[in-house]
Amino acid sequence: MKTFVTAAAIALMSAVPALADLVKVESRHSVPATLDALEMALDKAGATVFARVDHAKGAEGIGEELAASQLLIFGNPKIGTPAMQADARAGLFLPLKALAYEDSEGKVWLTYEDPVMMFEGLDIKANAEFIAGMTAALQKLSEAATQ
Structure with a gap:
């Protein structure tokens, strides 16, 4: 029993930092409207949208329910190429992703992975110029999508 509790505690501790690596911005819009606004901002920025995944619709397809939740997959080779x-191995994290979802209180959030933490463990310096560019771009895009 003691081994199980120790293993569970280690697993839980290793999961917590992963959540801390996410940037979460509250949106004034619905989930679809948030991602529509993000797509428009990405288009203006010259980025490419590769896919939009509606998780709630997928759950519906198997007779289950999920609160509104959509994922946008996007990128810009001007930023991603230097990382790769x-x-x-940076290609494991690229293209970038942003998730818009509704929480249990009805609030809508736009969430994405912090670029500084995203590449941790790779041969990429945390102060690399492209990471600063990626961070600034994601902040600007998320602001455009949520306000």
Whole structure:
């Protein structure tokens, strides 16, 4: 029993930092409207939207329910290419993703992974110029999508 409790505690502790690596911005809009606004901002910025995944619709397809939740997959080679030149494994985290979802209180959030933490463990310096660019771009895009 003691081994199980220790293993569970270690698993829980290792999961907590992953959640801390997420940036969460409250949106004034619905989930679809938030991602529509994000898509428009991405288009203006010259980025490419690769896919939009409606998780709630997927759950509906198997007779289950989920609160509104949509994922947008997007990128810009001007920002992503330098990351992959520094370490090809950066491709595991690219293209970028943003999730808009409604929480149990009815609030809508736009969430994305913090670029500084995203590449942790790779051969990429935390102060790399492209990380600063990615961080600034995501902040600007999330502001445009949520306000």
